[in-house]
Structures are given as structure tokens and as C-alpha cells.
Amino acid sequence: MLDGWRNQQLSRNLGFGTVNSREAIVRRFHTFAGAEPWEWSAAHVDDFFTELRAIRGLTQSTLLGYQLALRTFLAYLVDPAYGWPEECQDRFGTHPTQVCHEWNTARHTQDAIAQPKKRALTWNEVQDLFDHADNRVERILSEGRKGAVAALRDAVLLKVSYAWGLRRNEVRMLDTIDFGFNPKAPSYGQYGVLYVRYGKAMKGSPPKRRSVLTIPEMDWAVESLVQWIEDVRPQISGEDNPALWCTERSNRIALGSVSNKFNQFRNELGFVSGVDFHSLRRSYVSHLIEYGYEARFVQEQVGHEHASTTSIYTDVSSDYRKRVVQNALERIAGRAVRQGRNEEAEP
Template structure:
């Protein structure tokens, strides 16, 4: 099969005919990487989140092997993965699989005859690239969840301790008459909003004032009846997914908090016409890193385990909605999961809730007996 004419990333488009390179091996390798990047961009994949990390991994693997792609062999994959695990004992299987998938996709690209790299490499170096990742040297996907088992939903007491610590930080800064009280107040409300709506980091920091929505079925919540998410997690090659998250009665305490923040706290930063809901002291949108830091600070002050991270608040939201007896489909739509199985992975209901389910089932099945015993 001949190489594809005009195919993004094809070898004849990346390397000009008749040009003599002082270092042909490096020139071909760099052309491969640029060609693969173009091929991925043609599929509308995200540069920062997908393409750039993949290219960095290929360079890292090439540095480890000290060889070029047309010289790679399967044994080098084994050595690379073993070195990663030796350096980091907690190296997750899911991370290892993502590395292997990226290497496999790169090998698929450079071994595909339509892109012309096998012929180019054989003509130039007497060797052609081969696929070095197969079923027998890659991680099998035997479990739906492979994350850190210690990361879990927070209990109600832990959520309260976290929020108390965030509020306490405001009072501590004020008592010391130090700068930062305004940012601390913002962070406290932001953390509570993340929990009250089960938000991801990007969804939270990208909120604008006009994303606050009224819910005609809950007029008492005013403009805080729902929030419109415009930057939900996207599928590969697709735009950010959108959804509306309703304010539920169990979390309606967030209505008063948001109203106070918008009317009393946010104006103190003199935001002008800036649309962002969460404004920094420099009149910019708060970053995801700053949001992580706000959680970590509150977590430390509350004395909570270090393995808990901001995303655990989202797990907590899912779990607590289920414990409040909301239907699984409602919970799935609230958090923007495509599959119900993903929502199930997020939940970690308490023993108390499961005991209530058992008692409810017993009452339903043995109503007569249950009534006489009580």
C-alpha cells in the first residue's frame, strides 16, 4: 500500500525531498513527532491535555532506550515500565496503561504504510519501525476502578470539619490583621460550592456570573436554582460537554452563601465587568491550582488524611445524593456522567445507609411481623 497523498503527518509532507541532513536520524525522529502531532490535531484532540503529554512521553521513552523508533524492540517496553515502578512504588496501573496506550498509538502511526514511515526508514537506515506493544506485554484492564483505594468520599463529619477549617482560616487572618482575608472568604465559599453541586475543578473555576440560573420549579432559590456548566469533561476530540446542575433541598444552604459572596464579598475585589464568578486579588480568574491549594490548606487545618483531594468532594456529593434517596439517573445527570457505572464507582455509601435499606426491605417483606415486634 502506498503512502497516503496529503494525509496529515505523512512522511513525504514532513521531510522535503533532496534535503541532506547533518543528523538524519534526529531529523527523521523529529519529523515523526511533528507528523504524529499533526495527525492528532486533525482529529481535533486537545494540544495541552492530550497531544503535548503524549509527545513528551515518546521523547522520554526514546531517551530511556537511547534508540530511535525504527530500532525499538518489545523488551525495551518491559525495561521502561520496570524502571518507572522501581522509582515510584505507588505507580498506578491506570497510569501505566495510559503510557502504554500512548506508545502503542505512536507505533501504530509510524508502522502504518499509509503514512510512509516504514519505507522512509528502511531506505534511510535499513530498518523499519515495528509495533512493540502487544497483549502479552501490556496491562490488562480487569477492573472498572484502578484509582487510589485510599481516596474516598468524605463523611458528613469530615465535610463539616473541612468547611469549619476554611471558615476558621478567615477568622485567623483577620485576628492577625494580615492580608488575604478576602481570598480566604472566597476560597471558603468556593469549596462549599464545589461540594454542593459536585463540580470538577475546571467546571468550578470557569463559572461566570451568567451561569447562575433560575429554576421555575424552585422559585424560592431565586437566581441560584441551578448552575449551567459550560466546561464539562469532554470526550476525546469533542468540545466541552454542557449540563445544568439543579440546587437540591439538602444543599440549599449554598444559596445564602452564594448570594452573600456575590453581593458582599466579590465587590470588595472591584471586579468591574469581569464575568468570572471567582476573582483573584489581581482581577483574574482563579486557577485550578489555586483551588487545589485552597482544599489542601483546609484539609491540613482540619487534620484530615493527606490522601483526600479536591475530587473527593465530588465523590462525597454523589454518595450523599444517593444516601438522600435520589434516583441513580438523577445523580448521573447532575454530575455529567455518560455511564451509570461511572457514577456507581464514585459512590461509597455508609453502613448506616445500607442498614436503613435492609430495614426498609424487612418492613416491606415482613410488615405484619415487623408491626407486632415494634
């Protein structure tokens, strides 16, 4: 059954990682239920997800993913096109049924289901984060310990993630050749454009590509990037290794290490748990809006399919909102003054 389901998903062009994780969820449910798929019931579903939510504390988004995997597997089993109902009926005198229904599973009713505590970083928090990462490099060097190169890599990686609004895997998968020249901004040299080749994929599609322009407010990141690529990275990277971020063994850094390092800095700085690596991307969106960039431009920069997704990411400061209101009041007052002058000028 699992082999057939795997083939079905692969024929839909789903990623191997997605297929493997879904299969692991079904196996986990199978162990919990202590019964075969043709014996599963709605009560098994209720007990399984109650334990995951109440005892293990799974988040809402994770719970939805688990339920989707189980529902999809059962939809495959009950589909007459694959013959499993007849096969089970002949062998066991019963057949599998769909036991994940609307009344015992959650529904995905909105685009963003992140926890309310997830938020963007403030201007001061961004600066504190970068200063903390830079100070770590200086501290290691002053103490004569190993690890200064890795510390510098982590510091520059954080800055690049924020300065170009990248997701975790997008920044991890960058190669040195993923930067290019922007003729409209020649002062940035070959770092005027960042070409993202491993953007977030839609279901059954390859990673989505996009280009991100270097903006003037973030040009400080170019200097750090050039220092890493030209002066430091060659010390640990082999000639045949294209990865921008490599370990001292010349391998591309692991995905988990990106989040782990951010979480370490977050804890050391005393940031609340709602701040995570993705907060850098949220901050990028929010700060570009505060800089005055059009929402459509910001949407293209971060690669959102819909403008509503970009608006969910936007978390502008109270000072920015006050400036918007003040500007609106000044415009209204200006129109009133002009209107009054026009009325006085009438014969």
C-alpha cells in the same frame, strides 16, 4: 515524526493539552532508550515502565496513560499510509515496529481504576472541612493580615464544589453568568440551576455541558455564593472579568491551586491521604443517595454517561445501609401481618 503525529491527533479533534502531554511522554521515552524510534525494542519498553513503576512509583492509571501515548505514536509510525516504514528502510536499512504489545503493557479493563484509598468524605468530615475553611477567614481578619478575600474565595469554592457535585475544572471555569432561575424552585432566585459548560469531554469532543439543579439539602451554599458574588468578588475583579473565582490580580485561579488548597486543609485536619478534591464529588453522589434521590436523578446531576459510573462513586454510610435493611424488614413484617389478617378473615 512528532510533527506528523501531532497533526494526526489534532485532525481527530483531540485537545492541545492532550497532544502536548503525549508528545512529552514520547520524548521522555526517547531520552531513556537512547535510541531512535526505528531502533526501539520491547526490552526498552520493559525497562522504561519498570523504572516508572518500581522506582518512581507511578499509579496504575498514570502508567496506562504513558503506555497509551507510546503505543499510539508507534501505531502512527508503522501505518503504511504515512510512509515512515519505507522512509526509514531507505535511509537506515531498518524500520520502526510496534513494541507495545498485550504481553508487556497493562490493559484498561474497567471504567474506574482509582486506588482503593480514594473515598467519599463522611458527613462529619464535610462539616469539619467547611468549618476549618471558615475559621481561616475569621482568623486572618482578627489578626489583621492580608489574604482574607482569597481565604473566603477558597471556602466558598469548596462549598460550591460539594453542593453541586462539580469536578475540579468544572468549578474553576465557572463564570458569574452560569447560574439561572428554576421556576420549580423560585425561592433560590437566580441560583436555582447551575449550568456547567466545561464538563469532562469525551475523546475528540468539546467539553460536555449539563445543568445541575440546586436541591433543598444544599441550599445553604446559595447564601455563601451570594455573599461572594455580590459583596466580596467586586472588590478584586475587573468589570470585564467573568470568572467566578478570581485572584487579587483579577485573573482566573489556576487549576493546581484548587487542589493545593484542598490538600492543605486535608493535611491540617489530619484526613488520610486517600481523601482528595474529587472526594467532594464522591460525597455529593453518596449523600444524594442517602437523602433518597433516585439513582437516575443523581446520574443526571453529575453528568455520568452510564449508571454504572455513578454506582462506583456511591459510598453510603453504614447507618444508611442499616436503615435500608430495617425498612425492608418492616415491609416484610407488615406484609406478613396483612396476610395473616386476610387469612383470619376468610370464611
